[in-house]
Amino acid sequence: MLQLCLACTYSYSSDLNRVAKSVRPALCLSLSKRPCAMNRFQTLLLAVAAVAGSVSAAPRQITSLDFDWRFHRGDLPGVLLDHSTSQDSSRALDLLGLGYDDSAWQRVDVPHDYIVEGAFDPQVDNQHGCLPVEPGWYRKTISIPAADQGRRLWLEFDGVYRESQTWLNGHFLGRHVSGFTSFRYDVTEVAKPGTNNELVVRVDPRRFEGWWYEGGGIYRHTRLVSLAPVHVSPWGVQVMATVSHPRNGTQADARLAIITTIANDAAAAADATVLSEVIDSTGDEVTTERTTHHLVPKGDFEFRQSFALPKAHLWSCERPYLYRLRTSVSVLGEIVDEITTDFGVRTIRFDPNRGLFLNGRPVKLQGTCNHQDFAGVGVALPDRIHAFRVQKLKEMGANAWRCSHHVMASELLEACDRLGMLVIAENRHLDDSPEILGELESLVRRDRNHPSVVIWSISNEEKEQGSELGARQGRAMVGLIRQLDETRPITAAMNNGIGQGLTGVIDLQGFNYHPETYDKIHRELPKKPLVATEIAAAVGTRGVYARQPFTKPKDQARYLGNPALCQVAAYDVNAPDWAETAEVAWKAIAERPWMAGGFVWSGFDYRGEPTPFEWPAISSQYGIMDTCGFPKDAYYYYQSWWSEHPVLHLFPHWNWRGREGEEIPVWVYSNCQTVELFLNGTSLGAQAMKPNSHLEWSVKYAPGELVAKGRHNGKAFETTVETTGEPAAIMLEPDRTALTADGADISLVTVKIVDDQGRTVPVATNAVTLRVTGAGKLLGVGNGDPICHESDKGDQRGAFNGLCLAIVQSCRTPGPMAIRADSPGLKSAVAALEAR
Incomplete structure (x- = not known):
């Protein structure tokens, strides 16, 4: 029998910014031998000079690099990606520097998948979606503040598909092959604080990793991280818990074990203090632990802390309770780094005869x-x-x-x-x-x-x-x-x-x-x-x-x-x-x-x-x-x-013009104990539902109304499918109307083709033109049709069986926006949204 108890965490410094893995190997050093008193005094003086009271000692600063890239699809004529281009900055192409003219390149923000922007081609591999795949180039100018002189600087990429090569100021940073894993580069030595820096990324998605559509480009978030020399290492906080005696699967006494890896990239040793504060979902501090250790120069150290979390709220599918761990790193009393980590406490156990238990309950x-x-x-x-x-x-x-x-x-x-x-x-x-x-x-x-x-x-x-x-x-x-x-x-x-x-x-x-x-x-x-x-x-x-x-x-x-x-x-x-x-x-x-x-x-x-x-x-x-x-x-x-709530789903649709009198299979999915079917008020019989099954009737088609009536735990439920009229109008249903004005938030707008009574016409295929005005843009469209070859990045989409989708994205400036949908012969629709 396998039983595991743990607390699980994730670390971040803002809602969208994760710390990615260092490309340099971590160095873990034992501190069993302590320096003598004189050396410790000298170390203190060096630490004061190198860390305390300077700009370089400020906590980490994270800058999103998601916006304002330039992009070129395809390789560039005359660009030779040989060793001299990659490794020798003195021979770097203009492409890699500030002087290159990229004014004709496409302006894009990331996340960005440029493969989906292509045109479908029957000659292209259908396992990957019949969309042409070729290399692409990205360029971005980054302004790094002069205050970052003397600090550690990282470039982080959450996901680039695929085989990326990256340069900063003409200096080759490295290659990353996988299209799925996150990576980072330490650019401290090649970055130029106080001026503009040119970041260039080439991607080549032609060698696939799977047999499905994989896209191409910088398709996840990017960022620049500025840190003090003493800081939490990438993915450097781990929280584990020993949980005893869960109370009804919702609470238990827990003991937390926290491992925090601290890096000292300075040339001087330092005494660092890690303060771990556990905060509950209401914002109240639950418990704290403070630990101090001596850090050798250019080394890492694992701070290990252990303390009780009594009556901990357990994380579960029904009640996903999250605590917050605030980790502060101090040198000479000054906070030099701080991150927060949301974590949940729960137990899991897999039994060969009884399956999975979550917090002691079978799931x-x-x-x-x-x-x-x-x-x-x-x-x-x-x-x-x-x-x-x-x-x-x-x-x-x-x-x-x-x-x-x-x-x-x-x-x-x-x-x-x-x-x-x-x-x-x-x-x-x-x-x-x-x-x-x-x-x-x-x-x-x-x-x-x-x-x-x-x-x-x-x-x-x-x-x-x-x-x-x-x-x-x-x-x-x-x-x-x-x-x-x-x-x-x-x-x-x-x-x-x-x-x-x-x-x-x-x-x-x-x-x-x-x-x-x-x-x-x-x-x-x-x-x-x-x-x-x-x-x-x-x-x-x-x-x-x-x-x-x-x-x-x-x-x-x-x-x-x-x-x-x-x-x-x-x-x-x-x-x-x-x-x-x-x-x-x-x-x-x-x-x-x-x-x-x-x-x-x-x-x-x-x-x-x-x-x-x-x-x-x-x-x-x-x-x-x-x-x-x-x-x-x-x-x-x-x-x-x-699910536990009542379900009564009746299908197919009831628009079968020209098939009057023909037998139509009618199915019901439901967890009702019994279901009775009616056509235009006439009962077609009741059936008992067997567990994990469905019900069927064969019904001679006549226009009108199909009604299914069921009983679930003694309560009556019913659902109706009607023969609709012809398409008459468009209806827009945004899943939300208030967006964050961050240039990233979106609303998913369902576009329906409806009859004169507002009912979705289930066989409608009308072409819809979409336009967004104000503080937003049309990010993409779709309809779910497996043979639709219209562009996902166009402003027109044919409805597929009555529906299509528009994705509206906010701008970075607050204000109202609207999406308008038009189709020849149909009443137009407008939906109002707002970026705040």
Whole structure:
């Protein structure tokens, strides 16, 4: 039985600014030998001169570099990226310096995905979305204050896809291969405080890391960090807790163990004091601890503190309680660095016969697998889209998110922390090479502190997963994780070789698909907790109910849908031959108490991997929601059995002109005990609902009104589907109207085509032109159509089955804004928003 108790944290110095990993190796020194009194006096004088009372001793300053970049798509004629260009600043190209004329380059802000701006091409790999991929160049002028002279200066990148090369003032800083891990450069020696500095980044996304759409560009946040010589190291705060006797799963006495790594980059030794203050959600200080240690020059030291947190509020999916740790570093009584760390206290335990226990209570993992892709923006998701996606899944009843198949944005995990979503954090590749182990270390160091993260996954469906070589590679990866974090179990998502290879080195047996093998695996691995890391992979197109049978050459499965339009029916009847329908997949999990849970492939559609079609399809159809986050009918299947509130969902739509008298399959997803169906007031019979199932009627079509009436715990509920009129108007529904005037906040505006009674017309395809005025801009558009080739960055989008999406982003100046939608023959719509 595996039992883990911990407090999990994440560190930041402002809401959007994370500390990234240093490119220099950390140096940890033992201080068992103390200097003599005279040396300590000399050290004190040096410390006074080097640290205290000077500008260089001020706490860290963080400057976002997200705005005002220049971008050029493609490589530049005559630019030779040889050793002299990269390494010898005296021979640096004009491109790398201040004098280069980039006035013709595109003005962009980051996060930025330039691949999504391209035009779809049937000659381009459809696994990656049929969008051309080529290198790109970024340039930005940075003004560094003169006051930063003598301070440490870092450039931080949260994510660049891919194979980036970076220069500052013509000096080559380095290469970073991975498109998913965060990285930083110490630019203290090449930066020029008091004047302008030129930052240049080249990216080359042509060598893919996966088989799905991966985008390209500086697609996560960037920043400049200025620090005193004595400071908290990158990802330098770790909080762990020993928890005893949870009270009803909501409170427990805890003991915190805090490890804070402090770096002294000065040439002089210093005595540093770390003050750790725990603050509750109301802002009240709960407890503090102060520790002082001697720091040698150019070294790091781990401050270890331990103190009680009585009657701690426990973090859970239903009540994601977060504490705040304020860490202050002082030298000679002056604060030289300060960061805050939000953390949660909770326990996790995996049992081979009873599954997962969170804070002593059984919890079934009701999860989804997700890529980092969304309509209108590609992989360059604004922070609020991360939160939107988590919230939509929470509303469905999901309590878990698998990061497929790589390091995700910190903002996603922060949303999971705040909203109560459990996470499998997954590494991209299985290997024991220095490069891959370095990526794994980056993942664990950055994300080990999130209370939402409950499992590490070292790989997904790797070639060597069942071999002895895979076991050796996995053993090295598991050993590295253990050095960095002993508080979480480790798994691997395996689709063959189970019982061999990685099975011998991981804590939780992860497996993908094939529910017919679950019982056999449990018998053969009776002491191993089990989790279905990938299930279902059912396919369906939102709002499509055509049922023409077809097959595809690469797949032996039979499908129902409209193959001419690359559409599969939204009824739960379609899955590849290696996958299962939603109902089959979830029943296999729900009926086995020893199964910790399952992760549906996938929560959202994503570009690329357009199974079961080829061109003109350009996106997948596995999602419970489409690329815009509009729910498909399957959303309500999971909601029926994953949530506690009453659900009664009736489909399909009831607009079947020309099919009067034909039999139409009518389905109901519900957790009501019984459901009765009516057509135009006439009962078509009542049926009892079996757990984790659905109900069906075959109904002869007649225009009018379908009504489903159900009873849930003795209360009556009903839902209606009506035959609508023709499209008459546009309706705009912003998910929020008040935005922060920071140039990054967004509103997701649902665009509906409605009839003269305001009802969404479920088959409408009207083209809509969108325009934003005032203190905002149109960031992107989408509609969820898997064969739509319109630009996500245009101002026009055709509705797909009655809906499309506009993403409005604020400017950095407060003021009102408005979005207007027009379509020939329809009444226009305007929605008012405001940036504050």
